[in-house]
Amino acid sequence: MTFVAPATASNPLLEIKNMSVDYYAANGTVHALTDVSITLERGQILGLAGESGSGKSTLAYAITRLLRPPAEITGGQLLYFPRPRDGENSGRLRGSSRANARVTSSGMLTENVESAEGVDILEFSPAELREFRWDELSIVFQSAMNALNPVLNIGTQITDVLRTHRPEMGADARHKRAIDLLRLVGIAPDRIKSYPHQLSGGMRQRAIIAIALALSPELIIMDEPTTALDVVVQREILREIMQLRHRLNFSVIFITHDLSLLLEIADKIAIMYAGRIVETATRTELHQQPRHPYSYGLLNSFPTLHGPRRRMTGIPGSPPDLRDIPPGCAFHPRCPFAFEPCNTVLPVLCTSTPETPGQQVACHLYDQRFNSEGLPTNADFAKKYESAYETGQGTRKAV
Amino acid sequence: MLVPTTTPSTTMLRLRDTWRLVTLNRKVSFGLAILAFFVLLAIFGPMFFPGDPNAFSPDILQPPSTAHWLGTTQTGQDVLTQLLWGTRFSLIMGFAIGISTMIISVIIGLVAGYFGGLIDEVLSLFTNVFLVLPTLPLAILLAAFAAYRGPLTIAIVLIVTGWSWGARVLRAQTLSMRNRDYVDAAKASGENSLHIIFFEILPNEISIVAAELLGTVIYVILAETGLEFLGLGDITSTSWGTMLYWAGNNDALMLGAWWWFLPPGLCIALLGAGLAFINFGIDEIANPRLRTEPKPKLAKRNKNREVAA
């Protein structure tokens, strides 16, 4: 299958190419990520959906190079396309000083004023990495209580960041910026001296977001930012993230297991399974017609609020042990559509249909060499999952 | 009808896992080796070197020779025989007292931690009082004033002064354990409190208890030796401590009879070190974060730039 460039003009911010990450454990090597490639456009929200063992959090940590031994990045490139900045931010990440790391994106030159040249984050020296982190890229972790220092008040934690990266700022300027940031995320300025344990869960998460925004980064990675929060607070935080994004124009990689959430907020969604991407699509495409059987199963694991009440089946089996990934397609033991090539040939991510060139899927059902029958529709998916459930009821090995 | 299949594999698996865990950790292996050496010495030593440790002989203060491998004392007693019998004595005392102390601290600590409320208040008060007492000076005092001098006195004295620390630690650990879901689940199943304490909570605290036990045994061996060295034990018995007592009394150091006080001293030091190593190792086994991971072989970064078709 040839790679077809998406129709929209390419203005990439981050290009992940063939990234692989392994964990070396005493009882075997865990392939946390295998050959992951995806592009994030500037100003886009990219959603990464997957369950435990899918590798989504590992990807987040790999991008920020926060992985520690025994985890090791065993392959790939991480190309970042910085926006040349002037004024006080000049001198940061200009591609010219890193001659051997410069690579053009996919061979295509853009017309934009922004830099068309990318730098490989994986090649950064520690000094470059320090510059890069938080200035261009910041990360919001899942549990605010784990990410916040319990013995420092949140004002200090924000000004800490400023002190490190903006040495020219004076104490007053830092304080003012901290207050601005808190106000931006909806925390009253008088809470600047509060300690994390004095704040509610929602406020702590907002504090984390304020810290992430401190240096106006281009890209914010959010690893399950709202999972630990109540539904109502979650909705508020999400709305604020969207508003902030419109105001400050940063891109987001949003990692979550809650696919229904991504359908509401993400522009592009990538679904991961057992360390690989199995489908990428826009949210409309995914909602209307998921291509990969796992995507369909995942979409239908969320009971609906409205619409007809019917029995839902989820996906039989359980996510695989990453030390022992099934051969061929990792999903084949659970897939109601598994057929001949699935347990031997590894499917690669390619275009699903000519009508939807942007929707890529890694599944042999879409490979004309293997599957000469038609492509599955939602009705086909439903029927196959139903019958898999019925047969499973009697004899299935439980999850 | 179902034929019950025997599952020897579970016990075997557990044993094998424990064995592997224990031998992989170098500290524990080293410590266990030392302990095993002394245990074997205690069990088999006197058998291979029969002789009465108290037997007088005409060879006075002889340095090590073929007749007396470790020389003799001022009264012609064979140091090696004394050492072997002393090993037995010290080990038995050490472990017996250690285990008794452990039992007391387990009961008091767990009961106080689990029940809370008034029971906890009373037991904690009791524990705190004993905790505050300075152990070794008190032990010396008690032993000095006791009417009967001997192993039993020493045992009682050491148990009384030694149980409170372990009780405190176990109480704290139990306080945190009793809020775990599986304790609530056991309650919801209908288990009674005693069963929960000793069969649900205690098995989870085994590593702490084991560490306590080893720490206590070290303390006991040292303290018991100390008491005997001061003459507060039964000076007619044979133990490392009494050997040191007699050696000191007879100015062995000044006479240059190193073979008299060095062997028992070394044994004490070695056994203490071995137990301490086991203790460190248990810490590492119980708390994975203390383990130093073997550095993984870092794979060469794959410079392949092919894009997936």
Add this chain to the structure above:
Amino acid sequence: MNNSIPPILEAVHLRKYFPLRQFNLSGASEAVHAVEDTSLALYPGRALALVGESGSGKTTVARLLARLYEPTAGTILFQGKPLNTGKVASLRSYRHHVQLVFQDPFSSLNPVHDVRYHLSRPLRLHGYAQNRNYERELILALLNRVSLSPAEQFIQKYPHQLSGGQRQRVAIARALAARPEVLLADEPVSMLDVSIRLDVLNLLLGLKNEQQLALLFITHDIASARYFAEDTLVMYAGQTVEGGPSEDVIQSPKHPYTQLLISAAPDPDRMGTDEQGTAGRPERGEIPSLIHPPTGCRFHPRCPHAMPVCRERFPGRTDLGEGHWTNCFLYGSGEDDSSATSLTDNIASHTVVPHEPKQAPQADVQQKEEAAPEHN
């Protein structure tokens, strides 16, 4: 709501305050007001979903019903009779009938014991296993019932060797071992992977139908409440706010909090970012402190329709018809039902049914099931 079957377990005006052990110079001792005047009823063969966010008191209600806590006020009725009398005179015999499944499969199983131990304990405690062989047979049967097969393999495994879904199944099997009539499930699937949640939920539904269990399903996810349970009860900050048939409560929520909850739930059918928000949706709001909760209706600080009376007292239950009710002054001040001894006193079509032998309700429930098969 079916009127001819008596509820098997009822909570009537339950209250639970947890005193704070604080050295308070002012003299007043403080407490966490976890549950304030909650009443609910569980019927055989029906599931009741208890929906609420953190701090709503839903877990406390489950533990009160499991008698892990004693209520500060109110009564619990089993088969119409108060506890400490009749069949459930002792705590252990109560456990025979009412069992609890915990939320966290990783901590509700003791890591040092294997599956066999976990399942054999309730069998022995409740006297089902006469000897080791029979006990083993029962254990294998339990494992098969929760679809953990081949059962022989699972019987000797330790919790750390099982996946989250498998552990939760073992926890369910453990609860079933006591052969209860009531199963209280405290967020049984929230800590499991998304794709296996439905499996476990379907298992519980199957068990409910096969054995006519009365299920209490506690969740923060109102969509799964709709899927799983015939009836739903919504709680906020320790108070009940709305209840009734799930479909009614969710499709036409009456209480402002229920409406907020439903609008906040992820809904892929409502795609696109919703930045304006509907008029009347509160912008900022957190669950209030339960040590010093707001007076009257605890939702009033966040409620767009709050009236002065909302601050003064908590509204009684207003019947909205068809079993749908709410506690909200917008719909009525509610009858003063705080003196009732049983829920069944209030609803006109109910009569207090005396203790019946276990077999009788089966026939009725079966008929009801055939009459209204909403979902399997």
